[in-house]
Amino acid sequence: MTRDVSFGQYMPGDGVIHRLDPRIKLILLIAYIVFVFCAFNFVSLAVISAATFAAVMLSRVPLRMYFKSLKVVLIIVLITSALNIFYGGGDVLWQWGYLTVTKDGIFRAIFVSVRIVLLILLSSCLTFTTTPTDLTDAIERLMKPLKALHVKVHEIAMMMTIALRFVPTLLEETDKIMSAQKARGADMDSGGIIKKVKAMTPILIPLFVSAFRRAYELAVAMECRCYHGGDGRTRMKVLHMKPLDYVSLVISGIVLAGIVLCNVFFASIV
Amino acid sequence: MSFISAENVKFSYDEQNRNVLDDVSLKIKKGEFVALLGHNGCGKSTMAKMLNAMLLPEWGVVYVDNMDTSDEKLTYEIRSNVGLVLQNPDNQLVAGVIEEDVAFGPENLGVEPQEIRRRVDDALKAVGMYEYRTHAPHKLSGGQKQRVAIAGILAMEPSCIVFDEPTAMLDPNGREEVMKAIQSLHDKGITIVLITHYMNEAVLADRVIVMDKGRILTQGKPRDVFSEVPVLKRHRLDVPQATELAYRLIGAGVRFTDMPLNAEECVKLLEEVLG
Structure with a gap:
């Protein structure tokens, strides 16, 4: 789905x-x-x-x-x-x-x-x-003048990049968790809207836990690759x-x- | 002169806990391939993070290429010199396109754009992922993603790469791909520190270091370390399958002239025994 x-x-x-x-x-x-x-x-x-x-x-x-x-x-x-x-x-x-x-x-x-x-x-x-990266890159560059107004342009762009990167990964994970819960007898398709929403809890909780773990690991991996914010950072693609x-x-x-x-x-x- | 040298390193994550690292000293030479073994919680991942200044020792010092890791001015120089590849390939990739992900490290270091381009292409070629440079990471297999993660580290042009269980989440094919990539990097002269649970991977190293409860239990050439089957067993550690078989056969009275480390050696020794 x-x-x-x-x-x-x-x-x-x-x-x-x-x-x-x-x-x-x-x-x-x-x-x-x-x-x-x-x-x-x-x-x-x-x-x-x-x-x-x-x-x-x-x-x-x-x-x-x-x-x-x-x-x-x-x-x-x-x-x-x-x-x-x-x-x-x-x-x-x-x-x-x-x-x-x-x-x-x-x-x-x-x-x-x-x-x-x-x-x-x-x-x-x-x-x-x-590519999502190009797009966020374009947004970052078009928004650059806003830096003068203390808008954290680089940080916003970085967050967008990461969010876009993890959408498919988290979707895949949702599928997996759903299958896992179904295999344990979770019923997600029957009942009224309230019952269906309640049935989402066993999917959302593991998903959130895993998202936070991913966030932590990604932060470590980014630090290992010398990430320290937008200062002194160059880009491979020059527009x-x-x-x-x-x-x-x-x-x-x-x-x-x-x-x-x-x-x-x-x-x-x- | 050793490239990495840790002296009497002690570390704990919080004050009540016992020391995760308890007086660890080790030296790693330039171009060496070292495997770090030990069961869960023995401190090997903590040790890995000590080597690139992700963690700082509470006691003792770690030198990387004569740079003290606790010197904040040198942090990024150390991290670009000693790359760390982690276990989960998914959680190491930052960008939605392979080549842009690989460029992330050099971009952080402020490298010139054309130079980044060259490094990214070289790094992707080195791990055999160059054809995939415009793909999205989620469409790749685990082994391919991990190779991209390695390329991301390689693009910073480190002289040493520390792998923290790089194959733990991969299927056998992916494991083989990644081990091939690691070996080819070693052949190019990059110092490798490989943390692993798979003994057949540890056998490939020049030197094996076995850790237990935050201390170094034993170290030496794979053949020497794995010959000590009873010692390793006592610390709940595996030995390669071939070694295990030989050990049991010796116990049953078969005479082996040497300890085999892999299937081929084992077959040869068995043929010798059987005449």
């Missing part, structure tokens, strides 16, 4: 997006997400969808990985679009008791679901093509802006300007 988490997993590869500077990727992701919510009509929505689709194709990550991450949010998409269909104003197309479907509602539902899908595709595109990065910035700038123009020249729908 815990094996299927594809959202946020790095997929090794050598595509164009893999080679982009992680800082650029992070900034572009934020820009695109903002513009996903700033696409007010179908033309601009089509433009940003096309850009997202292009990014997905350029990432050279198997499409089924994207479908897997979309599957996770399928229910959220369905619920929010259902809510939007019934809560729109404007021309009534169909009515049944309190439920009214309006043209506005349908448009709204389409926008919301497309936006959620684009959001997931864009962020998956970033996490599939960027340099390459021509590819400038090109991607320019292309993205054109796409985003296009969205602004589409918003201006075509009537807003939502």
